[in-house]
Amino acid sequence: MPRSRRIPGSWKRIWGVPMSDSVHNEMLRVDDLHAFYDESHILHGLSLAVGEGEVVTLLGRNGAGRTTILKSIMGLVGRRTGSIKVNGIETNRMPTHKIARLGIGYCPEERGIFSSLSVEENLLLPLVVKPGGMPLTEIYDLFPNLRERRHSMGTRLSGGEQQMLAMARILRTGAKLLLLDEITEGLAPVIVQALGQLIGKLKEKGFTIILVEQNFHFAADLADRHYVIDRGLIADLITKEALPSSTEKLNQYLGV
Amino acid sequence: MEMSFQAVMSQVMLGLNNGVFYAMLSLGLSVIFGLLNIVNFVHGALYMLGAYVALLGYTMLGPLLGMPDYHMNYWVALIAAPLVVGALGIGVERTMLRRLQKVDHLYGLLLTFGLALIIQGVFTNYFNVSGDAYDGKPEVLNGVVNLGFMMFPKYRLWVIGISLFVCFGTWFVVERTKLGSYLRAGTENPDMVKAFGINVPLMVSLTYGYGAALAAFAGVLAAPIYSVSPVMGSEMIITVFAVVVIGGMGSIMGSIITGLLLGMVEGFTKVVYAPASSTVIFLIMVVVLLVKPAGLFGKEA
Numbered sequence: 001m002p003r004s005r006r007i008p009g010s011w012k013r014i015w016g017v018p019m020s021d022s023v024h025n026e027m028l029r030v031d032d033l034h035a036f037y038d039e040s041h042i043l044h045g046l047s048l049a050v051g052e053g054e055v056v057t058l059l060g061r062n063g064a065g066r067t068t069i070l071k072s073i074m075g076l077v078g079r080r081t082g083s084i085k086v087n088g089i090e091t092n093r094m095p096t097h098k099i100a101r102l103g104i105g106y107c108p109e110e111r112g113i114f115s116s117l118s119v120e121e122n123l124l125l126p127l128v129v130k131p132g133g134m135p136l137t138e139i140y141d142l143f144p145n146l147r148e149r150r151h152s153m154g155t156r157l158s159g160g161e162q163q164m165l166a167m168a169r170i171l172r173t174g175a176k177l178l179l180l181d182e183i184t185e186g187l188a189p190v191i192v193q194a195l196g197q198l199i200g201k202l203k204e205k206g207f208t209i210i211l212v213e214q215n216f217h218f219a220a221d222l223a224d225r226h227y228v229i230d231r232g233l234i235a236d237l238i239t240k241e242a243l244p245s246s247t248e249k250l251n252q253y254l255g256v
Numbered sequence: 257m258e259m260s261f262q263a264v265m266s267q268v269m270l271g272l273n274n275g276v277f278y279a280m281l282s283l284g285l286s287v288i289f290g291l292l293n294i295v296n297f298v299h300g301a302l303y304m305l306g307a308y309v310a311l312l313g314y315t316m317l318g319p320l321l322g323m324p325d326y327h328m329n330y331w332v333a334l335i336a337a338p339l340v341v342g343a344l345g346i347g348v349e350r351t352m353l354r355r356l357q358k359v360d361h362l363y364g365l366l367l368t369f370g371l372a373l374i375i376q377g378v379f380t381n382y383f384n385v386s387g388d389a390y391d392g393k394p395e396v397l398n399g400v401v402n403l404g405f406m407m408f409p410k411y412r413l414w415v416i417g418i419s420l421f422v423c424f425g426t427w428f429v430v431e432r433t434k435l436g437s438y439l440r441a442g443t444e445n446p447d448m449v450k451a452f453g454i455n456v457p458l459m460v461s462l463t464y465g466y467g468a469a470l471a472a473f474a475g476v477l478a479a480p481i482y483s484v485s486p487v488m489g490s491e492m493i494i495t496v497f498a499v500v501v502i503g504g505m506g507s508i509m510g511s512i513i514t515g516l517l518l519g520m521v522e523g524f525t526k527v528v529y530a531p532a533s534s535t536v537i538f539l540i541m542v543v544v545l546l547v548k549p550a551g552l553f554g555k556e557a
Binding site for chain 2: 106
């Protein structure tokens with residue numbers, strides 16, 4: 001991505017400090033987040049911040065707590081403590097539907113396509129939360145397969161089409177903060193490439209994106225910063241610039 | 257055995273008349289089970305309450321308000337009972353059922369069963385268990401209609417017509433509209449629907465309220481046909497649960513069709529071998545459970 005596209009030029013210096021507490025135009029700030037499922041304590045006082053227009057990944061092994069971070073932001077975990085602010089608004093006590101209305105689009109790992117709804121019903125289900133969402137015709141232009149299959153039931157689609165539907169669904173809502181959980185998982189390389197291009201385009205349009213990714217190569221090209229999550233905590237923060245020199249360290253974290 | 261066409265058809269028509277009640281009640285149970293995951297054992301009591309709103313509105317409301325000549329009109333009752341009982345249902349959902357969301361189904365079943373016993377017990381204490389007649393049937397619906405093969409009471413024809421309208425209307429809203437897509441999606445994955453900005457808790461309350469209102473509506477329709485008694489619901493609900501088991505929990509069209517068909521089968525059995533008419537539904541239930549445990553229209557778990 002050409003440097004000129006980054007709006008505030010001073011970000012790089014701020015990110016130079018690992019675990020930096022301040023990012024420009026904070027879109028999301030998580031402070032001292034603890035999350036629990038029943039008896040198990042998944043996140044142990046984790047903090048992170050994401051600036052407007054940034055693409056950030058959460059890297060880590062399976063079970064490190066990355067999915068739980070996204071679910072906590074959406075208010076979908078059993079219990080959480082600490083603070084999560086979206087655009088400066090504290091969401092810790094908010095019900096999920098109100099959090100979503102702050103302008104968040106969530107795509108879960110299992111994609112969350114409704115099998116009893118047609119493709120078009122799936123597309124139209126999410127509430128339009130902010131102005132400026134993509135109109136249906138534009139979505140169909142972007143994903144011609146979905147137009148063709150708009151009357152099929154959701155789960156009749158191939159894995160790739162389901163993933164496209166899951167993405168298309170949140171683009172219509174006008175949400176500017178996207179939480180994307182393992183969107184490339186199990187997909188053919190050509191579809192992964194298409195998703196990469198889509199994320200690139202969204203970034204150009206100023207979307208803020210948090211990616212949970214297993215496919216490091218996919219993530220490396222797209223993201224401005226990488227948070228490494230380990231056992232419910234931030235183990236490291238690696239900027240795009242520091243990435244080439246951190247490969248060995250990363251491999252260790254990820255157990256590759 | 258001599259079976260005339262007329263005898264069969266008239267019993268089948270009367271059976272259809274019972275069938276629409278099965279359909280309306282099992283439909284409500286299905287919608288509630290789908291979204292709330294609760295086997296709503298209080299459904300029979302809500303049906304009974306609907307009938308009592310009509311009955312007491314007719315006999316007691318006037319004197320209570322100091323207007324001894326006021327008798328709540330049947331048509332008013334048809335609107336008022338669903339509103340009153342629907343509101344009560346929403347209250348029950350908000351204050352009690354909501355707290356059981358995260359625990360096993362069994363607790364919801366026990367709670368609603370307990371509520372049914374309490375409501376029925378209170379009514380048994382104050383009203384005649386053998387039942388009271390409802391005299392508010394409107395003039396226009398008196399008399400009979402000639403169907404060609406039989407003379408059929410006008411009121412029963414009205415009940416069949418309006419019930420079918422309500423059942424298929426509900427089916428249409430759930431399966432074919434945007435509002436219904438929220439309901440179907442919420443039945444499948446409520447967390448995901450919440451994450452899309454939709455107020456699922458409100459949707460749950462309204463759905464339960466709608467199921468309760470539907471039961472009350474059926475209760476008012478039943479009042480002029482059956483006698484209004486505190487146990488009318490518990491008698492009805494046993495058959496309705498059999499219908500739900502046969503049709504398959506959670507399928508809307510399944511509930512409607514199974515309800516109608518079983519009513520007619522029951523009627524037909526009355527002609528063939530009358531003593532079996534009250535057990536035939538349960539025999540069918542046993543067979544269905546053995547052959548297709550998820551029910552005729554249910555999805556295999």
